[in-house]
Amino acid sequence: MNELIKLSAAELVEKLKSSEISSVEITQAHLDRIEATDGQTLDSADRSAGKDGLNAFLHTSAQQALQVAEEVDRARAAGEELPELAGVPIAIKDLIVTKGQPTTAASRMLEGWMSPYDGTVTQKVRAARMPILGKTNLDEFAMGSSTEHSAFGVTRNPWALDRIPGGSGGGSAVAVSAFQAPLALGTDTGGSIRQPAAVTGSVGVKPTYGSISRYGVIAMASSLDQVGPCTRTVLDAALLHEVVGGYDPKDSTSLNEPVGPYAAQAREGATEGGLKGLRVGIIKELNGDGFQAGVNARFNESIDLLKSAGAEIVEVSLPSVKEALGAYYLIMSSEVSSNLAKYDGVRFGLRKLPEEGPVTIERVMSATRAAGFGDEAKRRIILGTYALSAGYYDAYYGSAQKVRTLIQRDYAAAFEKCDVLVSPTAPTTAYKLGEKTEGDPMAMYLGDIATVPTNLAGVPSISIPAGLADEDGLPVGIQFTAPAHEDARLYRVGAGLEALLNNKWGAPLWAQMPDTESLIRDFDFGGAK
Structure with missing residues (x-):
């Protein structure tokens, strides 16, 4: 393995500035890693089945990425002033439109579709002169928690290939955790x-709603969706957030406020005394019961480290959190039903004609949606259409919005007692592929219990690695949440705990990950999902 790919973005920046390495070298190293671990050399039928790799990428753009890298290297050699992350490559979730590359939302409905324009965050990445390696896999139209619902094959967890990588953005998470980007x-x-x-x-990181533009992001649930960074370190996330954040007049929900000093706060939090006096609130309803023993153990160890660093730990209550999951799935599905109505086989994307009988718009729409959407997308469209129907609107969608208001009030009250809130990110470690999708979909939905409340409230959250669970040796995450507009606090506390944990372990968590290429070589893909 080329050691370049193990460097953080911040470390790569320093080496680029000193001309110790070039952007072309960095970009090529990551492209080589993708080829070695992602199944890119298979034919399309085998690759769609995810037979021999992680399947984190749906499309790679080596030629475009290397061209940008060459331009950056020439500009740096000429003494041109460059953006901070210039020359550092990046991967983009295939829900964000990108001119010159397919944008599919991992759905047959948009298979092969080429966007005629860039989304705002894509424009900002290009302006920062960052080579785009390609587009990452996801659950179809972002509907899922395991990246098993992609029309183009499952993505696999690099820690254990028979496990889910989470979702919907499993492709982006795997790309960074497996050193592909x-x-x-x-x-x-x-x-x-x-x-x-x-x-x-x-x-x-899920930033404050509206702090990063959603223009050019294929909508799932417009009042909940938010673009954010996926990285291996907190400082890297802060640096990327500063690139893509900020007001955008093209997005009616965009906040007209400056980008915060995220990187500076991350660096401050990682210093000795950086967490002293910070009030951290443990959410009573998201602690202990219902969480895997190894998750609770790593969470409690992290809390002890925060105490040792001078943080003040208090317990707070969010009573409405117990209703959050039901409210979220009603609101989300209702907005899905509305947003996906445009995929009708008439305007763009897939078009299927009825196999027999007259060809009418209604029959074309029915045939197209039946062929183009997967089971999970259909399930959520049906649920949302039902919740929005005249006879059930008040009982379901209207009631869910009332619960949302209660959740927002509970967060506001909690933040009067503390600076940030803390909980485990997920109740369990990665479960096996197929374990929760074959049978009761509610089993998958319950895994979102700790994350959906912040989307309903519109407040920012960050998840960082808290260690490995004793039961299975798989990663555990710890989640911090801050008030709206206070994303900088997340980078301070996240980087502070990250430094404490790295010191405790003697190395970052990713250093303990098994060798991906060996896992792929030895894994029986024919005997797994």
């Missing part, structure tokens, strides 16, 4: 950045 962008509707981060041993 130093940085990635994801989207988080109910935990789709943070939960994959937790189960892959990486860092994931």
Whole structure:
């Protein structure tokens, strides 16, 4: 393995500035890693089945990435002033439109579709002169918690290939955790950045709603979706957040406020005394019961480290959290039903004609949606359509919105007692592929219990690695939540705990990950999902 790919984005920046390495070298090293671990050399039928690799990427763009890298190297050699992350490669979730590359949302409905424009975050990445390695896998239209619902094959967890990588953004989390990319962008509707981060041993951030533009992001649930960073370190997440954050007049929900000093806060938090006096609130309803023993053990160890660093630990209550999951799935499914109505076989994307009988718009729409959407997308469309129907709107969607208001009030009250809130990110470590998708889908939904409340409230959260569970040796995540607009606090506390944990372990958590290429070589793909 080329040691370059193990460096953080911040470390790569320093080496680029000193001309110790080039962007071309970095970019090529990551492209080589993708080829070695992601199944990119298989034919399309085998690769769609995820037979011999992680399947984190749906599309790679080696030529485009290397061209940007060459341009950055020439500019740096000429003494041109460059953005901080110039030359550092990045992967982008295939829900964010990217000109010149397919944007599929991991759905047959958009298979092969080429966007005529870039989303705002893609534009900002290009302006920062960062080579785009490719587009990452996800649950179809971001609907899922395991990246098993992609139309183009499951993504596998690099810690154990028979385990889920979380979802919906499992591809982006795997790309960074498996050293295929130093940085990635994801989207988080109910935990789709943070939960994959937790189960892959990486860092994931859901910023304050509206602080990063959603223009050019294929909508799942518009009042909940948020773009955010996926990285291996908290400082890297802060650096990427500063690149893609900020006001965008093209997004009607965009906040007109400056980008915060995220990197500075991360660096401060990692210093001795950086956490002293910080009030950290343990959420009573998201602690202990219902969480895997190894998850609770790592969580409690992290709390002890925060205490030792001078943080003040208090217990707070969010009574409405117990209703959050039901409210979330009603609101999300209702917005899904509305947002996905545009995929009708008429305007763009897939078009299927009825096999027999007259060809009418209604019959084309029916045939197209039956063929283009997977089971999970259909399930959520049906649920949302039902919740929005005239006879049930008040009983379901209207009631869910009232619960959302209660959740927002509970968070506001809790933040009067503390600076940040803390809980495990997910109740369990990564479960086996197929374990919760074959049978009762509610089993999968329950894994979002700790993450969906923050999306309903619109407040920012970060998940960082807390260690490995004793039962299975798989990663555990710990989640911090701050008040709206106070994302900088997350980088302070996240980097502070990260430094404490690294000191305790003697190395970052990713250093304990098994060798991915050996796992792939020895794994029986024919005997697994």
